[in-house]
Amino acid sequence: xxxxxxxxxxxxxxxxxxxxxxxxxxxxxxxxxxxxxxxxxxxxxxxxxxxxxxxxxxxxxxxxxxxxxxxxxxxxxxxxxxxxxxxxxxxxxxxxxxxxxxxxxxxxxxxxxxxxxxxxxxxxxxxxxxxxxxxxxxxxxxxxxxxxxxxxxxxxxxxxxxxxxxxxxxxxxxxxxxxxxxxxxxxxxxxxxxxxxxxxxxxxxxxxxxxxxxxxxxxxxxxxxxxxxxxxxxxxxxxxxxxxxxxxxxxxxxxxxxxxxxxxxxxxxxxxxxxxxxxxxxxxxxxxxxxxxxxxxxxxxxxxxxxxxxxxxxxxxxxxxxxxxxxxxxxxxxxxxxxxxxxxxxxxxxxxxxxxxxxx
Ligand code: NAD
Numbered sequence: 001x002x003x004x005x006x007x008x009x010x011x012x013x014x015x016x017x018x019x020x021x022x023x024x025x026x027x028x029x030x031x032x033x034x035x036x037x038x039x040x041x042x043x044x045x046x047x048x049x050x051x052x053x054x055x056x057x058x059x060x061x062x063x064x065x066x067x068x069x070x071x072x073x074x075x076x077x078x079x080x081x082x083x084x085x086x087x088x089x090x091x092x093x094x095x096x097x098x099x100x101x102x103x104x105x106x107x108x109x110x111x112x113x114x115x116x117x118x119x120x121x122x123x124x125x126x127x128x129x130x131x132x133x134x135x136x137x138x139x140x141x142x143x144x145x146x147x148x149x150x151x152x153x154x155x156x157x158x159x160x161x162x163x164x165x166x167x168x169x170x171x172x173x174x175x176x177x178x179x180x181x182x183x184x185x186x187x188x189x190x191x192x193x194x195x196x197x198x199x200x201x202x203x204x205x206x207x208x209x210x211x212x213x214x215x216x217x218x219x220x221x222x223x224x225x226x227x228x229x230x231x232x233x234x235x236x237x238x239x240x241x242x243x244x245x246x247x248x249x250x251x252x253x254x255x256x257x258x259x260x261x262x263x264x265x266x267x268x269x270x271x272x273x274x275x276x277x278x279x280x281x282x283x284x285x286x287x288x289x290x291x292x293x294x295x296x297x298x299x300x301x302x303x304x305x306x307x308x309x310x311x312x313x314x315x316x317x318x319x320x321x322x323x324x325x326x327x328x329x330x331x332x333x334x335x336x337x338x339x340x341x342x343x344x345x346x347x348x349x350x351x352x353x354x355x356x357x358x359x360x
Contacts, residue, residue, distance in 0.1 A: 002035040003313055006066040011045040011092060012286025013296035013349075014072025020298035020353030021070060021305040024325075027357040028309065028318045039066065043099060044074025044092035044286075045083045054095025060102045063279075068312035069103075070305055071281040077288040100141070105271035105279055106171070107178045108139040108250065109307065112237075112257035112267070117330040120341055121262030124234060135240035136186070137257055138179040139250025141271060143171045144201070146247050167201045167246065169208050174274060176212040179244035180219055185316065189220045189241035193229045193249055205246060226253070233257055258283055265297030265338040268304035270311060278312045280304040294348045297336035299326055302356060325359035 007022065009015035022038065029036055041059045048054050054074075063069050075092045078084045083092050114122055114132040122129055148164030176192075183190045192209045194202035206223055213221040224232070226249045232239065233256050245253060258267050267283035282300030290296055303326060310319035334355055335344040347355065 001313070001315075002037065003068070004037045004039065004066040005308075006041045006063045006069040007038050008041045008043045008063075008069060008071035008074075009046065010043055010072040010074040010286060011076055012073060012288045012291040014046075014074065014286055016072075016291075016294065016296050016349050017282065017298040017301040018070065018072040020349060020356075021301040023353045023357050024302050024322055024360065025070075025305055027360045028315075028322065031321070031360055032315070032318050034315070034318075041069070043071070043095050045076050045081065046074075047095060048083055048086070048090070048092065054090065054092050055098045055102075060099060063099065063103060068277060068308045069279040070301075070308055071279060072301060073282060073284065073286040075286045075288075081288070100271060100279070103271075103277070103279060104142075104273045106140065106142040106274070107175055107272040108141040108254075109136055109182070109270040109272065109311070110139070110254040110258065110267070110283060111136040111269075111303075111307075112254075112261050114237075114261050115266070115327065115330055117327075118261075118263055118266070118339060121339065122260060123262055124237070124260055128235065128237070130236075130238050133237040133240065133260075134187075135237065135243060135257060136182060137243045137245070137250055137254040138175065138182060139254055140167075140171065140175040140246045141250075142247075143167050144247035146251075165199070165201050165248075167205060169204060172205050172208040173212055176209045176244060178272060179242050180212060180216040182311075183219045183242040184216065185310065187241040188218060189222070191222050191224050191229070191240055191243050193224050193226050193243055193245040193253065195226050195249075196223070197225060201246070209244065229253060230256060234260060263297075263339050265300055265336060266303070267300050268307055270304065270307045272311065276312050276314070278308065280308040280312075294350065295337050296349050297338050298349050298353050299336075299356075302326060302353070321360050322356075325356045328359045329355045 009018045145165040150163045152161045196202040272278040306319040306322040309315040
């Protein structure tokens, strides 16, 4: 098959890690007979330097015309980079928010997977970890409290701030459909997280999720209150497959879930729209402190590329091969500096990419 992929190297370690992910995709093409046509897109600091703005219309058009976008990360050191002398709307991060909006990416996917080989990095006790965990958080990204009306007023000399949490049934339905579709490719369980004992928006959320569940009889649905979910993530993380939740709850829970894996350089993510299109990127930032040193861990970006194969291109077998190659390299004891432990073999960014590519 032939696909068009937009590549956003971005800033800091971005170009280094995207280079390794491309190496892996090239190997997938060679092995499975596909053709990926790449087009590079400028975003963030790189776009400010070249075009004076963090995102251009040309960049949006290129991204829109592709099957999927693979990104490194954007941004620099806020204390030293001249990008942060600019007004907030012209800084690197504004470009990222703008491209997410332009591409209508309403579903954010963050897997939290504990590799057996990296159990030592998990802050949970051995008996809690059990056989490990493998979950994915599906977070609604464009609605809820972060996008509702807000204002701060003064009434009788008392300052008062108001934020509004709104969801309509269409917004809930489309993210629920994504979660059930993803669960169908996994362990077939959806845990829908809400605060239905208090919030009207959560009660509607629950009803709509139940309606959607009726179309997926082979998938188990359970509901969980968000406070309980926060506890269960550190009490029994192995129980989860797909966690479906709204914007703010997802923001908090996805950070909690990623922390329990213990290794930031390993965490992939995806943001999808209503079609198969998505933007795939590591969960970490541009790590300006280690940029250009050749030591960044490329695995989060490589696993993001695997998610792209699975969710945007429907190349499940190829995605499995990439994930298995990552696992194999870890099993053989190769580690970048961020996940290094005693007795393991330390490698740099390029070497890690080569090792994974060789095992596909
Ligand atoms: P960061 O994730 O870039 O770095 C935090 C720490 O983790 C650093 O010590 C870094 O060296 C290390 N680290 C991160 N990724 C690594 C990797 N792949 N391999 C090895 N070590 C790694 O977070 P930060 O320092 O808070 O942010 C730096 C810049 O990144 C800021 O400009 C921030 O705005 C931006 N940022 C961008 C995104 C994005 O592009 N989506 C996300 C988060 C932060």
